[in-house]
Amino acid sequence: MKHTYEYSRAALTVDCVVFGFDGGALQVLLIRRGLAPFKDHWALPGGFVRVEETLDAAARRELEEETGLKDLFLEQLYTFGTVNRDPRERVVSVAYYALTKPADHTTAASTDAAEARWFPVSDIPPLAFDHAEIFATALARLRGKLTYQPVGFELLPPKFTLTQLQLLYESVLGTHIDKRNFRKKVLSHDLLIPLKEQHREGAHRPAQLFRFDPVKYERLKKKGFLFEI
Amino acid sequence: MKHTYEYSRAALTVDCVVFGFDGGALQVLLIRRGLAPFKDHWALPGGFVRVEETLDAAARRELEEETGLKDLFLEQLYTFGTVNRDPRERVVSVAYYALTKPADHTTAASTDAAEARWFPVSDIPPLAFDHAEIFATALARLRGKLTYQPVGFELLPPKFTLTQLQLLYESVLGTHIDKRNFRKKVLSHDLLIPLKEQHREGAHRPAQLFRFDPVKYERLKKKGFLFEI
DNA sequence: TGACTTCGTGTTAAAAATACACATTACTTC
DNA sequence: GAAGTAATGTGTATTTTTAACACGAAGTCA
Numbered sequence: 178m179k180h181t182y183e184y185s186r187a188a189l190t191v192d193c194v195v196f197g198f199d200g201g202a203l204q205v206l207l208i209r210r211g212l213a214p215f216k217d218h219w220a221l222p223g224g225f226v227r228v229e230e231t232l233d234a235a236a237r238r239e240l241e242e243e244t245g246l247k248d249l250f251l252e253q254l255y256t257f258g259t260v261n262r263d264p265r266e267r268v269v270s271v272a273y274y275a276l277t278k279p280a281d282h283t284t285a286a287s288t289d290a291a292e293a294r295w296f297p298v299s300d301i302p303p304l305a306f307d308h309a310e311i312f313a314t315a316l317a318r319l320r321g322k323l324t325y326q327p328v329g330f331e332l333l334p335p336k337f338t339l340t341q342l343q344l345l346y347e348s349v350l351g352t353h354i355d356k357r358n359f360r361k362k363v364l365s366h367d368l369l370i371p372l373k374e375q376h377r378e379g380a381h382r383p384a385q386l387f388r389f390d391p392v393k394y395e396r397l398k399k400k401g402f403l404f405e406i
Numbered sequence: 407m408k409h410t411y412e413y414s415r416a417a418l419t420v421d422c423v424v425f426g427f428d429g430g431a432l433q434v435l436l437i438r439r440g441l442a443p444f445k446d447h448w449a450l451p452g453g454f455v456r457v458e459e460t461l462d463a464a465a466r467r468e469l470e471e472e473t474g475l476k477d478l479f480l481e482q483l484y485t486f487g488t489v490n491r492d493p494r495e496r497v498v499s500v501a502y503y504a505l506t507k508p509a510d511h512t513t514a515a516s517t518d519a520a521e522a523r524w525f526p527v528s529d530i531p532p533l534a535f536d537h538a539e540i541f542a543t544a545l546a547r548l549r550g551k552l553t554y555q556p557v558g559f560e561l562l563p564p565k566f567t568l569t570q571l572q573l574l575y576e577s578v579l580g581t582h583i584d585k586r587n588f589r590k591k592v593l594s595h596d597l598l599i600p601l602k603e604q605h606r607e608g609a610h611r612p613a614q615l616f617r618f619d620p621v622k623y624e625r626l627k628k629k630g631f632l633f634e635i
Numbered sequence: 636t637g638a639c640t641t642c643g644t645g646t647t648a649a650a651a652a653t654a655c656a657c658a659t660t661a662c663t664t665c
Numbered sequence: 666g667a668a669g670t671a672a673t674g675t676g677t678a679t680t681t682t683t684a685a686c687a688c689g690a691a692g693t694c695a
Contacts, residue, residue, distance in 0.1 A: 181410045185457040189416050189498060228414040228496050232487035256485045256500050258461035267457050269418060271485050271498075340673075357675070358653065381671040382660035569642075586644065587684070609693030610641040 187258075187267040191236040192223030192308065194254070194274040194315035195246065197295055198332040198345050204295040205312065206277075207304070208243050214264050215305030221312065222293070223270065236273040244293045250276040250331040254315055262307050274315040276331035323349050327368055327397075330389040338376050338384035339363065368393050416487075416496040420465040421452030421537065423483065423503040423544035424475065426524055427561040427574050433524040434541065436533070437472050443493050444534030450541065451522070452499065465502040473522045479505040479560040483544055491536050503544040505560035552578055556597055556626075559618040567605050567613035568592065597622050 195206035207219040222243040226235040233251065241247045254272040262268055296302065298316060303309070322328055329345050330337075343359050363369065370390050375383040424435035436448040451472040455464040462480065470476045480502055487498040525531065527545060532538070551557055558574050559566075572588050592598065599619050604612040 179410050179412065180414045181408050182415070183408065184454070185409045186411070186415045187418050187455065187457055189418065225413070226416065226487070226498075228416055229489060231489055232485060232498070253484060255482060256461060258455070258500065260458060260460055269455075269461070269500075271487070338673090355654070356673090357655085360674080362652090377661080379671070380662035380664095380669095382662090382673045384673060567642090584685070585642090586686085589643080590645095591683095606692080608641075609639065611643080611691035611693095613642060 185267075187269045188263075189226045190223055190268055190270045191226055191232060191239055192221040192257075192270050192272050192311055193236055193240050193251070194221055194272065194312055195240065195244065195249070195277060196274065196298075196315075196319060196332065197277050198348070199295070200341065200344065201348070202297040202299065203332075203345075203349050205298050205301060206244055206246075206293060206295055207301070209292040209294075210305055218305040219294075219296075219302045220305035221272075221308045226271070232271050233273075236271075236275075240275065246275075246277055250328065254311070254318055257307060257311060259307070270311070272311045272315065274318060276319075276328060278332065278334050320350060327366070327389075327394065336372060336374065336376075336386045336388055338386060340384060342387075366397075368397070414496075416498045417492075418455045419452055419497055419499045420455055420461060420468055421450040421486075421499050421501050421540055422465055422469050422480070423450055423501065423541055424469065424473065424478070424506060425503065425527075425544075425548060425561065426506050427577070428524070429570065429573065430577070431526040431528065432561075432574075432578050434527050434530060435473055435475075435522060435524055436530070438521040438523075439534055447534040448523075448525075448531045449534035450501075450537045455500070461500050462502075465500075465504075469504065475504075475506055479557065483540070483547055486536060486540060488536070499540070501540045501544065503547060505548075505557060507561060507563050549579055556595070556618075556623065565601060565603065565605075565615045565617055567615060568598075569613060571616075595626075597626070 197204045197206065206222065208222050210216055210218050210220050222240055224235075224239040224243070226232060230238065232253065236251060237247065240249070240251075251273055252275075254274045256269065256271045258269040260267060262270065301309075301312065304312065319328075323346065329342060329349075332345055333341060339360055340356075342363065343354055343356065346359070347354055368390055369387040372386040372388060374386045376386050377383040426433045426435065435451065437451050439445055439447050439449050451469055452465075453468040453472070455461060459467065461482065465480060466476065469478070469480075481504075483501040483503045485498065485500045489496060491497055491499065530538075530541065533541065548557075552575065558571060558578075561574055562570060568589055569585075571592065572583055572585065575588070576583055597619055598616040601615040601617060603615045605615050606612040
């Protein structure tokens with residue numbers, strides 16, 4: 178069915194920058210394009226917004242279709258609207274960034290839509306369209322956000338050690354953090370619940386496992402909380 | 407000339423939240439709609455994005471057309487895309503917020519496009535569409551931004567006193583700030599240049615005038631500067 | 636010249652951030 | 666089963682930052 182309008186209209190898409198953390202380095206999820214333009218180039222997952230769905234819904238739908246990921250932390254990033262972003266026609270893209278836990282990664286592998294792969298953020302291939310710019314914007318946003326809001330948990334498995342959390346902060350922010358000071362600060366927010374379990378790995382003392390308290394998180398969020406590191 | 411597409415497309419608009427400061431209270435610029443829907447309601451200035459212009463350009467063009475304001479500080483805020491924002495059809499709006507100085511206000515009055523008026527942010531009338539939500543988002547963003555980036559200058563005339571700057575911070579943030587501590591902190595950023603002039607008003611000691619140093623501002627911006635108050 | 640009003644300034648106490656080192660625990664190996 | 670290995674977990678002293686607080690100076694007006 179054709180649709181006709183008085184004036185020429187831009188096409189509207191969403192693109193998602195999905196971050197993951199593998200314990201060592203921050204990763205981003207890219208898909209290989211199967212169609213022109215930029216066929217066989219790596220690109221951010223995304224696609225056209227349908228006329229009856231919200232932008233957030235479009236982002237979630239495209240993510241699930243293209244990567245198999247769902248129920249992840251997702252926030253709008255910025256809208257990219259330069260005139261020649263897409264060689265075919267005027268396309269305006271609402272970019273999102275998403276954070277996901279390693280437990281969900283396996284789901285990502287089982288997609289059949291397109292080839293999807295994690296790349297370390299320090300070494301990503303050339304990207305289609307203006308996706309390199311979108312990616313850079315997302316990374317900057319993540320770095321900024323991490324220092325004052327407790328989003329780091331979204332990148333870790335449900336149970337994690339303080340060392341894992343610290344490694345995450347260090348690799349996203351690219352800095353070294355003192356272990357004692359980091360622990361003091363994180364625990365002072367009273368957002369982590371120590372579990373009875375421990376994490377055993379290697380020939381050394383096991384580490385206390387924690388989980389993140391979503392109830393306290395919601396309470397903090399309502400009063401414009403800070404979570405400074 | 408008609409344009410036909412395979413799938414139904416959303417219309418794309420920009421809306422602008424323009425803040426001004428009159429020395430006493432933070433103001434926002436609204437226009438009265440001349441056409442349905444929401445005829446005679448107050449609304450944010452804005453309009454359709456043309457297919458050959460960027461989003462930023464559309465925001466600036468609409469602002470000038472509807473309010474006469476140009477060359478102001480303008481940043482993208484958020485994109486609003488719920489399905490029934492507009493009763494006519496699907497409309498996705500890229501919202502911007504803008505800051506302007508009193509000197510430019512007179513220009514705004516001389517518009518012939520539509521009735522445009524400043525309202526104190528503490529007392530705005532019911533707004534058309536979801537513009538109340540857009541406005542609230544913009545105000546929250548401005549408050550957040552003011553505390554760590556030197557955007558306050560954009561709301562003041564080129565020459566201003568420290569008391570004026572403090573009043574601006576106090577009225578945007580809704581807090582009281584200690585005069586001595588405020589001055590110490592602001593001057594410590596080394597971004598203000600004292601002028602040889604003084605501001606005389608009333609039967610009391612005149613105040614030192616300052617201007618803002620755009621060169622140092624650019625330098626700071628490049629290294630992801632902070633301007634904490 | 637005295638009253639009035641806003642401008643401009645310095646110090647001290649409290650809180651937060653930073654720097655820094657070693658005993659603990661469990662596994663492995665001999 | 667004793668010794669070695671490797672990461673965990675913890676406390677204090679110092680520096681820096683923030684917060685609280687009061688009064689003389691400069692100009693106008695009556």
